[in-house]
Amino acid sequence: MNYKFITVEGNIGAGKTTLANMLAKHFSGKLILEEFADNPFLPLFYDKPQQYAFPLELFFMAERYKQLKEMLQSQDLFRETIISDYLFTKSLLFAKINLPEEEYSLYQKLFDIINPQLVQPELLIFLHAPVPKLQENIRHRNRSYEQQIQDEYLQSVQDMYMQYIKQHPVRTLMVDMTKVDFIRQPKDFDNLLLALEKDYEPGVHYLKL
Numbered sequence: 001m002n003y004k005f006i007t008v009e010g011n012i013g014a015g016k017t018t019l020a021n022m023l024a025k026h027f028s029g030k031l032i033l034e035e036f037a038d039n040p041f042l043p044l045f046y047d048k049p050q051q052y053a054f055p056l057e058l059f060f061m062a063e064r065y066k067q068l069k070e071m072l073q074s075q076d077l078f079r080e081t082i083i084s085d086y087l088f089t090k091s092l093l094f095a096k097i098n099l100p101e102e103e104y105s106l107y108q109k110l111f112d113i114i115n116p117q118l119v120q121p122e123l124l125i126f127l128h129a130p131v132p133k134l135q136e137n138i139r140h141r142n143r144s145y146e147q148q149i150q151d152e153y154l155q156s157v158q159d160m161y162m163q164y165i166k167q168h169p170v171r172t173l174m175v176d177m178t179k180v181d182f183i184r185q186p187k188d189f190d191n192l193l194l195a196l197e198k199d200y201e202p203g204v205h206y207l208k209l
């Protein structure tokens with residue numbers, strides 16, 4: 001496997017954390033997980049989105065920057081495999097959805113100062129699941145503040161990711177998650193591992209497991 005820094009991305013409830021854990025274990029790699037539970041603004045945001053979106057997005061950006069910078073600096077780049085369950089750009093994509101125009105433009109200025117300081121992943125694995133499946137996963141894991149998430153919100157997050165991936169030459173493996181279950185169907189994980197042995201050109205590569 002030639003990729004030393006892999007990021008798993010996808011919509012809310014797509015299964016990023018599960019897969020990132022499995023990959024890190026398989027490759028004995030270093031795991032970088034989003035610490036969303038530490039964000040005190042998240043439950044407040046879901047209750048009153050307009051009031052709390054800006055501090056929520058600032059908090060995510062600051063925390064993710066700190067985490068990625070520390071982890072990536074402490075590595076002998078790239079002696080061991082690194083797996084993360086978020087892209088730094090995720091903050092910007094959510095900010096675009098959740099902030100009014102002027103606030104977004106300020107946020108983007110900050111993002112543009114910070115982003116070039118970070119190392120970008122060599123491969124993005126994007127878990128693409130249909131909205132009803134995301135809702136099922138969200139219900140199943142039962143975080144109270146997520147239970148009111150609307151289909152429209154999930155759809156706009158999905159659209160934002162798709163637009164970003166199309167517009168940027170990120171080397172992406174787009175995995176159709178409709179029938180995939182990495183925990184209950186071990187064959188799915190084996191097939192993904194096989195796919196990771198290949199070398200991919202920058203751009204999007206669609207994977208049906």
Ligand SMILES: Nc1ncnc2c1ncn2[C@@H]1O[C@H](COP(=O)(O)OP(=O)(O)OP(=O)(O)O)[C@@H](O)[C@H]1O
Nearest residue numbers: 011012013014015016017018034036060090091094
């Ligand atoms: N920048 C952001 N703006 C608003 N909400 C965010 C942002 N980043 C994360 N969240 C929220 O934080 C929570 C956790 O996010 P995330 O999608 O990373 O994890 P997850 O849903 O547990 O992922 P998965 O199930 O794929 O492992 C979700 O409710 C998500 O909407």
